[in-house]
Amino acid sequence: xxxxxxxxxxxxxxxxxxxxxxxxxxxxxxxxxxxxxxxxxxxxxxxxxxxxxxxxxxxxxxxxxxxxxxxxxxxxxxxxxxxxxxxxxxxxxxxxxxxxxxxxxxxxxxxxxxxxxxxxxxxxxxxxxxxxxxxxxxxxxxxxxxxxxxxxxxxxxxxxxxxxxxxxxxxxxxxxxxxxxxxxxxxxxxxxxxxxxxxxxxxxxxxxxxxxxxxxxxxxxxxxxxxxxxxxxxxxxxxxxxxxxxxxxxxxxxxxxxxxxxxxxxxxxxxxxxxxxxxxxxxxxxxxxxxxxxxxxxxxxxxxxxxxxxxxxxxxxxxxxxxxxxxxxxxxxxxxxxxxxxxxxxxxxxxxxxxxxxxxxxxxxxxxxxxxxxxxxxxxxxxxxxxxxxxxxxxxxxxxxxxxxxxxxxxxxxxxxxxxxx
Numbered sequence: 503x504x505x506x507x508x509x510x511x512x513x514x515x516x517x518x519x520x521x522x523x524x525x526x527x528x529x530x531x532x533x534x535x536x537x538x539x540x541x542x543x544x545x546x547x548x549x550x551x552x553x554x555x556x557x558x559x560x561x562x563x564x565x566x567x568x569x570x571x572x573x574x575x576x577x578x579x580x581x582x583x584x585x586x587x588x589x590x591x592x593x594x595x596x597x598x599x600x601x602x603x604x605x606x607x608x609x610x611x612x613x614x615x616x617x618x619x620x621x622x623x624x625x626x627x628x629x630x631x632x633x634x635x636x637x638x639x640x641x642x643x644x645x646x647x648x649x650x651x652x653x654x655x656x657x658x659x660x661x662x663x664x665x666x667x668x669x670x671x672x673x674x675x676x677x678x679x680x681x682x683x684x685x686x687x688x689x690x691x692x693x694x695x696x697x698x699x700x701x702x703x704x705x706x707x708x709x710x711x712x713x714x715x716x717x718x719x720x721x722x723x724x725x726x727x728x729x730x731x732x733x734x735x736x737x738x739x740x741x742x743x744x745x746x747x748x749x750x751x752x753x754x755x756x757x758x759x760x761x762x763x764x765x766x767x768x769x770x771x772x773x774x775x776x777x778x779x780x781x782x783x784x785x786x787x788x789x790x791x792x793x794x795x796x797x798x799x800x801x802x803x804x805x806x807x808x809x810x811x812x813x814x815x816x817x818x819x820x821x822x823x824x825x826x827x828x829x830x831x832x833x834x835x836x837x838x839x840x841x842x843x844x845x846x847x848x849x850x851x852x853x854x855x856x857x858x859x860x861x862x863x864x865x866x867x868x869x870x871x872x873x874x875x876x877x878x879x880x881x882x883x884x885x886x887x888x889x890x891x892x893x894x895x896x897x898x899x900x901x902x903x904x905x906x907x908x909x910x911x912x913x914x915x916x917x918x919x920x921x922x923x924x
Contacts, residue, residue: 513697516652516685517704520625523682524650528622530679532599535646542642542673543591549669550584556661557634564658572762572822576632577658587638587666590889594642597888600907601648604915612921618912622648624706626909627698628891629720631656631712637666639889640709641684645674647909652705654687654695656712664688699724709904711892714819729904730896733819734764734847736877739836739862741853742775748874749852750784755876756850758791762821764893765848765880769816769826771836774800777829781805785827793823800829816843833858837865844868846895848880869895869902 527535546553557579564574606617626649630636637655644651655663663686671681687694699708702725710720714733721728738756740749756767772780777800785795785805796815797808808827815826816839830836833851840849850872851862859873870880880903882890887905894900900908 509691509693510697512689512691513694513701514704516687516694517625517698517701519682520650520652520685521704523680524622524625524648526680527645527650527683528601528624528648530648532601534677534679535599535648536595538645538674538677538679539591539595539642541676542638542645542670543588545669545673545676546584546588546591546638546666549665550581553584553662553665553669554579554581556665557659559661560659569658570762570822573632573658575760576762577634577662579634579662583635587635590635590639590883591642593883594646594888594906597646597906599646600910605912613919614921615917617915619915620907620910621913623909623911625650625652625704627652627654627695627705627708627726629654629695629708629710629712629716630892631716632658634659634662634666636711637663637686638670640891641667641670643889643891643904643906643909645679645683647906649909650683650685652685652687652698654698657690660690695720696723699726699728702726709892729892729894729900731764731847731893732895733845734766734893734895735769735817735819735843735845736765736767736848736850736880737769737771737836737840737844738767738850738852738877739771739830739833739840740773740776740780741833741836741851741855741858742773743854743858744773744776744780744852745854746776746780746783749780750787752850752852752874752876753784754787754791756878757788757793757825758823759876759878761823763878764819764821765877766821767825767850767877768818768820769828769839769843771828771830771839772801773836774829774831777801778804781827781829788825791823793825795825795827797827798829801827804829819845833862837862840866840868846897847893848872848877850875850877869893 600620603620628640667686670684705726709729710717781804795808796811848870849866849868863871882903890903
């Protein structure tokens, strides 16, 4: 058997095992799924040492290959992050189960009773990079929503992801559900992914999470439907009436708190009326935190230490301690800039003018728009969805963080008394 046929066979076996398991979890009760989630939380707790040992192997490899500090931070696990994973699993237990929720539409003139019911999407192939917590988030959200995921994490987290998936599979078996309801692609062979994203008969959806190059490659080559999230070019606009203390704290948090994630701010827009006072304040804080500033001409006339920004900077997702800064003439120019360069992820305005805020929230097109808040809050857990499986910027079939409800669809249910169509 040649390598290509071997890869296709592995992909087909994964997909068919997931399809079989999906039929079971799709009809599992909320109580059964919640017992499995509790068992998964217990297994993660029990296997902390093994998970940390696996993560240490990945971290050692990351340092050898020169992975950036921000990317290493995304990869690193410790007791606190494992505890956060466990808390996330248990938070999903407490969330209402959307599967089976009936939505009546009422009777038709011919007496037919029509409604809709929430059902799982089915088999979901999830492809992502670096962050091991995605493995657990994806696994438990798919389980609670009655789906069967096939997980393919980045090679950087190969050992970590393997340990986490084994813990989850053990939890499924503890609760009497099929272990294949959560599977991992335990190989770095790219042809396996190529085969999975074209396995139309057995895979229902592909969700890629990671760099723009990965997502565009998957979208170009998949025949299975794809949820897209190309990149997170997020903006904070400091408007002239903004509280300067608040604006400084929001702009600092949005960039520095965790720069290597998609909801971190990449471009700071500042109204020209407050730029002479605000920019030295925030850019001084950035300098102390080691942030590289790339600024337009007007901003550099105020803060000469900044590097000159190029056209490419306005479109860049740095995922690091680098920020682009531009001075704008007001909300009109800020919205124009966002319309041209924004990626549809997250946009925030800091202002005390309620009319300006209302206009910004209406006109800025993104999966989440914010007033007087850090872009870092565009997150499924922070927005009350529990853990999330990703943030869609493609509008179909979901827009924004994908929680339990976004992992389901609806089918029509029609009840009659012998009606036939004339």
